[in-house]
Amino acid sequence: MAIITLDKVSKYYTKRPALGDTTFVVNKGDFFGIAGPKKSGKSTIVNLVMDFVRPTSGTITVMGQKSTALSIDRKKKIGFMPANPTYCETMRAIDVVKTAAKIKGVTDNEEIISLCKHFNVDKNKRISSLPLSCRKKIAIVIALMGNPQLVIMDNAFVALDSDTKNKLAHYLLDLNKEGVTVVVTDRNIDLLQQICSRIAIMRKGSLLEISEKKVLMKSDTRRVSVKTGDDLSALYTLFKITEITEDNGYISFLYKQDINDLIEALTHYNLDDLQITLPSLGDALVRYYEKKLEQENGGEI
Template sequence: MSNIIEIDKLTKYYGKSKGIVDVSFNVEEKEIFGFIGPNGAGKSTTIRLLLGLIYPTSGHAKIFGKDCIEFGPEIREEIGYLPSEVFYYDKMKVIDLLKYSASFYKKDCTKRMKELADIMELNLNRRIEDLSFGNKKKVGIVQGLLHEPKLIILDEPTSGLDPLMQQKFFDIIAEENKKGSTVFFSSHILSEVQQLCNRVAIIKDGSIIKVQDIKTLRENNYKKITIRGNQLNKSNFIINGVSKVEEENNELRFFYNGDVNKITAAISSQKVKDVLIEEPSLEEIFMHYYR
């Protein structure tokens, strides 16, 4: 499969303060790629560089094999972008704004625009200024997808949407992906990334600290273990691979990364009532990388 996005040592400084430094990764065709990190980690800076909205200090980015700066206008015809915050002409009606957006593309977007508005329960005849934050976000979703782009770039897409609309939005994105679109999905809400993405890049303080597929990220990481019983001996679990041991009400909780036989031997040396071994959430794995 070819790469839709190729980023090589991309660096952006705002004066003396760094945005991102030496960021490198590729996104494959038809992939749903997650880009996670807390607010301020460099997610939006990376996206703005990809879109040619700002210029890099050094390094390169390509989309569809073409340089993002040199071929910016041509590339953007095939991109659907949803920014983290949407700002529109307040006095316009939703339908007029969407028609204006559609006029930039060399295709008739009317049918898809209406379909998306129906799914998102968006009233096309209201003025932008009368919409709630969540409804403005819906306008952004329809605007970003009405031309059926080859690449969809989403920056914190679900903020402002209620849980029902979030699910509808995820369904739309999964459907677009099935039809052949590649998706680049930036978020600090890890359950979203877990639900949608094939692979994920974790960004911290402007640098990539991990790129891995979701399945491996979860499997190769820590197990979350809870043991219940009377008179549990905490010192029995001071072994390599055990971390973050918490003791409370006849219950021991900790994370373990290592040989499963060792930890089961330690557990069986205790008189236990119950044992729970589970995969940590991506959120907990993520906190491990941020320690």
């Protein structure tokens, strides 16, 4: 059952689209990620779903209702964390949380206290003295209280310390296991890959692809990282490897052919280390562009 549907949605602020013609569905129970660099359209999708901005064309449906006409009851079931949460500067953190709780109709004080404790919210500090990371913790608590059925987090893990990132990731995974639909956006594709079941990859306002984690796991492509002092040019020529990166002394490339052939070829070299792993979603982007370039250049990359 679809919980969020985007049907041929586009958004223009200027001549260049912030979001091009986009269609996808988030099903109930999905842990859906939207990944991409800055200005790729991730936040635009979130803003359209939350009705902060109206689409130039197309329709968006959330929980069976149009996003522009969402009822108050439906909105109570949505927990949202903005990318850059801002609150009344003179209020204390706990007062902001309590105000949000009153508006959401959350009466369980224990839940609020427990969430604040879990995410280490500085309850008695004034908003004006809190950095972005602390304000995001307040936003997390507000988003997660009241048993939401749909949780949407924009730039979910940006500016959070690693402890809070872990806690948030685990909390969202637990919620998802209970049937809550989670939608998160972030620039870090590899992080989303670890927790999301499906990831939409965005670039410059266009949806490039939606990758399923299990499809990725089935892929024949592997990322090979080799640490050696030898020259591997002959290997690259033999297997037609072109995209090579170097990082921390490791030479890394994507390999799609028979892995046994590669291992046999590598036995002729003096290797310090060899790692063969599944490709990350960052690699999926690279593959996408390889394919696109191949098509544009008539078969040659």
